[in-house]
Amino acid sequence: MSSETASRSGRPRVPGSTRPNRSAPVTTMPIAHRATAVAARATELSKVYGEGETQVVALDRVSVDFRQAEFTAIMGPSGSGKSTLMHCVAGLDSFSSGSVRIGETELGSLKDKQLTQLRRDKIGFIFQAFNLLPTLTALENITLPMDIAGRKPDRRWLNSVIEMVGLSGRLSHRPTQLSGGQQQRVAVARALASQPEIIFGDEPTGNLDSRSGAEVLGFLRNSVRELGQTVVMVTHDPVAASYADRVVFLADGRIVDEMEHPTADAVLDRMKAFDAKGRTS
Numbered sequence: 001m002s003s004e005t006a007s008r009s010g011r012p013r014v015p016g017s018t019r020p021n022r023s024a025p026v027t028t029m030p031i032a033h034r035a036t037a038v039a040a041r042a043t044e045l046s047k048v049y050g051e052g053e054t055q056v057v058a059l060d061r062v063s064v065d066f067r068q069a070e071f072t073a074i075m076g077p078s079g080s081g082k083s084t085l086m087h088c089v090a091g092l093d094s095f096s097s098g099s100v101r102i103g104e105t106e107l108g109s110l111k112d113k114q115l116t117q118l119r120r121d122k123i124g125f126i127f128q129a130f131n132l133l134p135t136l137t138a139l140e141n142i143t144l145p146m147d148i149a150g151r152k153p154d155r156r157w158l159n160s161v162i163e164m165v166g167l168s169g170r171l172s173h174r175p176t177q178l179s180g181g182q183q184q185r186v187a188v189a190r191a192l193a194s195q196p197e198i199i200f201g202d203e204p205t206g207n208l209d210s211r212s213g214a215e216v217l218g219f220l221r222n223s224v225r226e227l228g229q230t231v232v233m234v235t236h237d238p239v240a241a242s243y244a245d246r247v248v249f250l251a252d253g254r255i256v257d258e259m260e261h262p263t264a265d266a267v268l269d270r271m272k273a274f275d276a277k278g279r280t281s
């Protein structure tokens with residue numbers, strides 16, 4: 001595998017693959033751009049549920065960048081807007097005002113069909129509940145999004161991803177024949193297989209024991225460091241957040257803090273500073 005420095009410098013290759021990662025070859029991207037290249041951006045993003053007395057401001061003018069080849073965790077107290085932020089940026093939910101872009105594409109300007117296409121082609125998802133199809137084998141689940149899109153998987157890339165998550169011996173198994181940790185590895189491979197611009201994880205380790213969770217988080221971190229993937233993950237768990245390069249803290253629908261190179265203890269301390277209502281102290 002390539003060194004961290006080399007791999008984090010832009011769009012590196014999968015080991016053994018002849019194909020560079022899709023959007024921007026590393027050799028042509030100036031260093032200044034690499035450091036600031038943005039995979040997804042929310043600007044003044046607001047999301048309001050309901051009206052009048054029952055109105056809830058879930059997101060209150062949130063502006064945040066998710067940089068390419070970086071692993072970002074979103075944390076905050078329950079109800080602070082983490083899932084809403086992820087869903088709005090991932091094009092899974094509409095927003096009330098502001099803007100979101102994935103790469104160069106403004107989501108607000110897209111019709112439903114275009115949004116579906118963008119999610120399919122540019123975004124990978126990993127959910128707490130694995131979301132695998134029970135009638136398909138592990139391999140069929142991994143390639144399903146590409147099959148639906150009518151795209152042929154890059155075999156060498158696919159093999160590298162399958163090898164990385166340690167599923168080579170399990171490809172013909174169906175989800176019920178796999179442990180929870182193995183099922184989530186299938187979901188990780190499915191998300192990585194199409195080399196999306198960005199992967200969103202919603203509590204991806206929420207249903208796993210700590211060992212399986214650590215494995216999945218390790219694969220996600222490797223995908224960022226060694227494959228140049230961009231990952232954004234919502235989590236409640238300071239240990240999970242410590243795998244990220246950066247943590248963004250939400251409270252009351254606003255970003256209240258950020259932490260680079262987080263440790264579990266530092267994240268835990270920061271979380272303790274939120275009071276029971278979810279406000280910062």
Ligand SMILES: Nc1ncnc2c1ncn2[C@@H]1O[C@H](COP(=O)(O)OP(=O)(O)OP(=O)(O)O)[C@@H](O)[C@H]1O
Pocket residue numbers: 049050056057058076077078079080081082083084085
């Ligand atoms: N469909 C909805 N209708 C009305 N209010 C909603 C809806 N979805 C979320 N909310 C409200 O928006 C706010 C933010 O919710 P969100 O689920 O984004 O928070 P969260 O930080 O992800 O919470 P948790 O950690 O508990 O999952 C909360 O006050 C929630 O009650």
